Amino acid sequence: MATGTQPPASGTDPRRAGHGVRGATRAAIAPRHLRTDRWWLAPAGTAAGLLAFVVYSTWRAFSNSDYYAAPYVSPFYSPCLAENCVPMRHGPNWELFGGWWGLSPALLILVFPLGFRLTCYYYRKAYYRGFWASPPACAVAEPHTSYTGETRFPLVLQNLHRYFFYAAVLVGVVLTYDTVLTFRDEQYAWGHMGVGTLLFLVNIGLIWAYTLSCHSCRHIIGGRLRHFSKHPVRYRLWGWVGRLNQRHMQLAWASLISVAACDFYVYLLATGAFADPRLF
Template identity: 75%
Template sequence: MATGTERPQLDTGVHDKSRAAISARHLRTDRWWLAPAATAAGLLAFVVYSTWRAFGNAHYYAAPYVSPFYSPCLAENCEPMKAGPNLEIFGSWWGLSPALIILIFPLGFRMTCYYYRKAYYRSFWASPPACAVAEPHKKYSGETRFPLLVQNLHRYFFYAAVLVAVILTWDTALAFRNSDYEWGHMGLGTIIMVVNIVLIWLYTLSCHSCRHVIGGKLKHFSKHPVRYRLWGWVGTLNHRHMQLAWASLISVALADFYVYLLASGVFDDPRLF
């Protein structure tokens, strides 16, 4: 016999008995599935392409351009790159593609990004698939367990992403040289590199972690006018974080593909001057 002190056994998740008893999974009549489906298709396309290029280990350098997937070159098995840094930190023992050394940092930055979490949580894990649509999972533990616990490393991946962006900026500056490494050159590839690095910087600086680093711990903005101004600028960019995330993802893939076309001899880089 119940004493009245026992807690009732409730179902978990969206089917908890404390919630409205609606048998339908959702009451939406629009094509709510289009957004998560398009997101899944876009992210999957990039994953397939970047995996192919990262393991390809070829056609990533066409003087003076170097693919953003392979820069900086840290292994001895890289193609000679006079137009970019080649530190050879990993020496001759690294036999795999040199892109696998570098891509872990921008990939980790994007995988742990607040916007991308929302994107692939909804599109791949259906958690939840859309607003007002019940997710199929019975339990929700948030990001408190492995592997989602790794999401807390986002702030550290941000620092690495800034360093990678600095190196890609240097690569972009070197793209103003011709194939003989003489300054005063501008080709179609130069423009592509410039657009790509601008979008990468805008996406990186619009990151929530960047906003927190600049002004998140300040108690009195009036005492830090410079940081407050920077915080405001980053906040403005943060409103476009989703758009910048997609734009920079597309631009880095296009920049790599353009270098691939040049390096594989499909056509020569059109020179503007």
């Protein structure tokens, strides 16, 4: 019998026979993946959305103008910590730093909320897939030949997420204070409410929902407990945060859009595009 017509030896997997590759465990498939759907739409849309926010926030952060229209202050610039902040009757004096060579005050504060979002577990997945194709989608191989995860610089800095969480809570407190102050009119009299007030209320609600749905928050509340039965209050809080955590992706996008919308609304008011419509 010719060698080429001999059947595989007994006990040999026919799918592995004749490959000539040591340790081969799967069929040789030429295509990089077998997905036939438009799998690239999700990472492309994510990249486009994040890029749009990066471009907008960079423009507004470096513009150093049109961020206060009484009684509203842009969340990109609050708290305003530099001496070159525009004059505003917005509570205590936050001018803790010098002129900083004319740099925008937003650069002093945005590092904290942006650091929180950049190291967020969801956003990592989003921009890893959208910008680095690591991997581009489920069941689609990434183009990189090596993988080191988050064990090397600069990605090892992702472990700072838990510390950025505490900073994000402080920023949330300040933005809550700013939202309370929106119940004033242009002359700082209390008991008034404008369309901007509603926008700021929606924004602060989404900001807190996104912040508290963070995985770090969930771990802080109940991650180290051995017996939930001995900590009923923390168990109840852990359950609430867990339900929020299920919507972490949606809250991440909604709060990103709302904070940009608040800033753009203040910009329009400050540039005189229109006057804030008063509800009462």
